[in-house]
Amino acid sequence: MxxxxxxxxxxxxxxxxxxxxxxxxxxxxxxxxxxxxxxxxAWMDTHALAYTLATRRGTYFSRSRNxxxxxxxxxxxxxxxxxxxxxxxxxxxxxxxxxxGGACHTGAHTCFDNDVLx
Amino acid sequence: MxxxxxxxxxxxxxxxxxxxxxxxxxxxxxxxxxxxxxxxxAWMDTHALAYTLATRRGTYFSRSRNxxxxxxxxxxxxxxxxxxxxxxxxxxxxxxxxxxGGACHTGAHTCFDNDVLx
Numbered sequence: 001m002x003x004x005x006x007x008x009x010x011x012x013x014x015x016x017x018x019x020x021x022x023x024x025x026x027x028x029x030x031x032x033x034x035x036x037x038x039x040x041x042a043w044m045d046t047h048a049l050a051y052t053l054a055t056r057r058g059t060y061f062s063r064s065r066n067x068x069x070x071x072x073x074x075x076x077x078x079x080x081x082x083x084x085x086x087x088x089x090x091x092x093x094x095x096x097x098x099x100x101g102g103a104c105h106t107g108a109h110t111c112f113d114n115d116v117l118x
Numbered sequence: 119m120x121x122x123x124x125x126x127x128x129x130x131x132x133x134x135x136x137x138x139x140x141x142x143x144x145x146x147x148x149x150x151x152x153x154x155x156x157x158x159x160a161w162m163d164t165h166a167l168a169y170t171l172a173t174r175r176g177t178y179f180s181r182s183r184n185x186x187x188x189x190x191x192x193x194x195x196x197x198x199x200x201x202x203x204x205x206x207x208x209x210x211x212x213x214x215x216x217x218x219g220g221a222c223h224t225g226a227h228t229c230f231d232n233d234v235l236x
Contacts, residue, residue: 014235017233027145027159029147029156029159031154031156035154036149036153036154036155036156037154038147038149038154038156038212040205041145041147041205041210053235053236056236081236082236083234083236084234084235084236085230085231085233085234085235085236086230086233086235087158087159087229087230087233088222088223088224088226088229088230088232088233089229090233092229092230094156094230104206105206106206108206111205111206111207111210112203112204112205112206112210112212113203114206115135115203115204115205115206115208116201116202116203117132117171117202117203117204118171118174118199118200118201118202118203
C-alpha cells in the first residue's frame with residue numbers, strides 16, 4: 001500500500017454522507033480507547049479519512065503546514081485507530097484510538113490538560 | 119441574570135487565549151460526565167462560552183439558524199456543565215456535561231451512534 005494519504009480515496013457511499021467545510025475539511029475528535037478521554041481535535045480531508053480507515057493510523061490534514069500529518073510519524077506517538085464514526089449530519093468525525101505516548105504536540109497526555117476554565 | 123447569551127462577555131484573560139475562526143466561532147466538543155462519552159459537537163462564540171461559564175447551561179451558536187441555542191430549552195434535554203477546558207492552542211473547547219435525555223437533535227443518546235464506519 002502507498003504511504004501517501006493523497007492517493008487514498010473514500011468509498012463513494014461514505015464520501016456522499018460527509019459534509020466538508022469550505023476548505024474541504026471536517027473536524028475529527030480523537031478519544032482514547034477504553035477511557036473515552038478526549039485527547040485532541042484535528043482536521044481531515046477525504047484522503048486523510050480514507051488513509052485512516054485503510055491503515056488504522058490516525059492521519060490528519062495540518063491547516064498550518066498545509067500537508068498530511070500521520071500522527072506519530074516523527075514523534076513516535078502513534079495512534080492505532082479502533083473506531084471511526086460520523087455524526088448525525090456528517091460534519092464531524094469521531095475517532096477512537098490506542099494512543100502511544102502523549103497525544104498533544106506539547107507532549108501532554110491530552111490537548112485539554114493545561115487550560116481548565118471550570 | 120439575563121437569559122440572553124449575547125449580553126454575556128468573556129473575561130479578557132480567557133478571550134485573549136481563544137482562537138476564533140473567520141466566523142468568530144470555536145468548535146465545542148461535549149462529553150458526558152462520568153463515562154467521558156462524546157455526545158455531540160457544536161460551535162460557540164465568545165458570548166455562548168461566557169453564558170455557559172456563568173450559568174452552567176450548555177449553550178451554543180447555531181450556524182444554520184444564526185442564533186444562540188441554549189441546549190434543551192425547547193426539547194428539555196438540558197446539559198448541566200461540570201467542566202470546561204481549552205485545548206493547547208485555544209481553538210477548541212471541551213465541555214463535560216450531565217446530559218438529560220438524548221444529546222442529539224434526533225433524540226439519540228449521542229450524535230455518533232448511527233453512522234459507524236469502523
